[in-house]
Amino acid sequence: MANAEDLDLRLLKxxxxxxxxxxxxxxxxxxxxxxxxxIFLQKIGxxxxxxxxxxxxxxxxxxxxTLSDYASYIESGxxxxxxxxxxxxxxxxxxENQLQGVFLVDEMYQVLASSQEVFHAGDKLTFLEEDSESFLQALAGFPAVSPMLIIEGHRFKSAYAPVMDPLGKEVVAVLVIQASADFFNLLxxxxxGLIVLGIGSLGVAVVFSLVLFWAISLLMKTHESLRRAERLAAMGQMAATVAHEIRNPLGxxxxTADVLKSKYDSRDNPDELFEFIPSEVRRLNRLVSDFLTFARDRDLEPNAIDLxxxxxxxxNSLEDEIQQSHVQLIKELEPLPPVSHDEDALNQxxxxxxxxxxxxxxxxxxLWVRARPETRRGKTFVRVEVEDTGCGFEDPPEKIFEPFYTTKT
Structure with missing residues (x-):
């Protein structure tokens, strides 16, 4: 049975x-x-x-x-x-190309011709100064494409191409073509959205995992509690049988000891042997009762008694044991508020x-025995401690709650 329980616990782990x-x-x-x-969206962009x-x-x-046919007019002003x-x-x-704007400008960014009515000949396109590097490249005779520009919240992409003189040696003007790139806002x-979705999905996964871990931990604790309850139940049945079988001969x-005492013991010179047998019988009865009490999972009966x-x-009941062991008992008992408790259970x-x-x-x-009040989250509790200078134990602390656990050899 123990092997099966250990196997179940290993499976849970x-x-x-x-x-x-x-x-x-x-x-x-x-x-x-x-x-x-x-990354995919970035590459698409x-x-x-x-x-x-x-x-x-x-x-x-x-x-x-096409505009090169008019280069001589541009060059001559x-x-x-x-x-x-x-x-x-x-x-x-x-x-034809669904563009944002097409401009023919000179080296000073001044409009020579424009596809938009809002710009006239002689107007200076100051926004082209942001593309000065691409513009200068076009003035040097090389077509250029500018990086994405954002003007008043709108995205633009521009291309620059030089218009050469009839001999193809000098740049007489620069053609500027602009296209709207607002569709990049969709990307x-x-x-x-991916960032928000990613953070949200990670949050959901973390919460789900925490809940799952909590459920598994609770299942493991429940499984351990059931194992302990089964052992105690088995012990309870065994204890009842053993107690019945032991108490009859003890009685x-x-x-018999009482009969022998009344028949052979002298009142003037009593023999302590006649007291030894009943004393040991009572001790065995207490052991059997303690065993039954431990094995039986009884309900607590708290009462308003002075702690x-x-x-x-x-x-006081252990005064003889403390003196015989030469142990120094140190009591640190502070005044306590009323505490409802089960006297027998706490005594045990x-x-x-x-x-x-x-x-x-x-x-x-x-040996220190302490009792003091504590306040947590606005509520008053009482803390009772037992501390000693003994050797302690190396096993996990939760093992002390297992029936008949001991480190004694």
Whole structure:
């Protein structure tokens, strides 16, 4: 039976380890999925931005080839003569490619032609100064794509292409093409959603794992309590049988001793042997009663009795044992508030603790019995302690609650 119980306990522990592994694996998978999704969205964003830049650059380069027919007018400062044609070409590019804006500007960021009515010839596009590096690259004769810009909460992607003079040696203007990139905000929303979802899922997993661990721990404690209850129940049945079988002959022995005492003992010169047999019979009866009391899981009967009086009675009943063992008893008993308690049960606890302390010490040992009130969370409790200078024990403390546990050999 013990082997079966140990096997059940090992299975519970193995299941707890298995659940721990599953929970840890689940958390790692959730972290991996969220992190992988975030990286995937990041790569999609980078890919889309790169594709948008390449498209804008290609449109800008093709458009400058068309505008090269007007390079001589731009170079000579006669843009006004061809401004309607330039504006029409730029607006057509704007419409066909669904762009945000198309501008032809000089080296001072001043508009030569624009697809938007709000900008006129001679206006300075100051926002292009934020793209000065890409703009200067275009002035040097090389098409360029700018990083993503955020202007007044809107995202833009721009491409710059140089318009060369008729000989192809000098840059006479720069074509600026802008496209809206507000759709990238959707990716940002997805990323934020992934972060929130990841934190939420991890929180749920942690809470679920804590609840699961609590349930398993409770199951293990319940299993241990059931094992203890089964052992006590078995002991109770055995104790009842043993007590019945032992008490009958003990009664016969005591009755026989009484008869022998009345028949042979002299009142003038009493023999202590006649007192020894009844005394030992009474001791055996107490042992049997204690065994029955321990094995039987009785209900406590708390009463409003002075706790210091109960402690005093328990210590007084052990006065002979304390003196014979040469143990110094130190009482530290403070005034206590009224405490409802079961006198017999507390007496049994104190007897066991004090006797165990006495037996664990050599001569000249010290034994402290303390009682003091304590306040926790606004409630008053009483703390009773028994301390000794004995050898102690190395086993787990919870073993002291097991029936007949001892470290004595």
């Amino acid at each position: 193995q299941r707890k380890l298995l659940v721990t592994g599953v929970v840890v694996l689940t958390i790692l998978v959730l972290i991996g999925l969220n992190f992988g999704s975030w 980078d890919f889309l931005e790169e594709e948008l830049g390449q498209r804008l650059r290609a449109v800008a380069v093709l458009t400058t080839r 006669q843009v006004d003569l061809v401004l309607p044609s330039l504006t029409e070409i730029i607006k057509q590019i704007h419409r 940002r929303v997805y990323k934020r 016969i022995i005591k009755s 210091l009086s109960t402690i005093g009675k328990s210590l 606890v104190l007897l066991n603790l004090v006797l165990n302390a006495i037996q664990s010490m050599n001569d000249n040992g010290k």
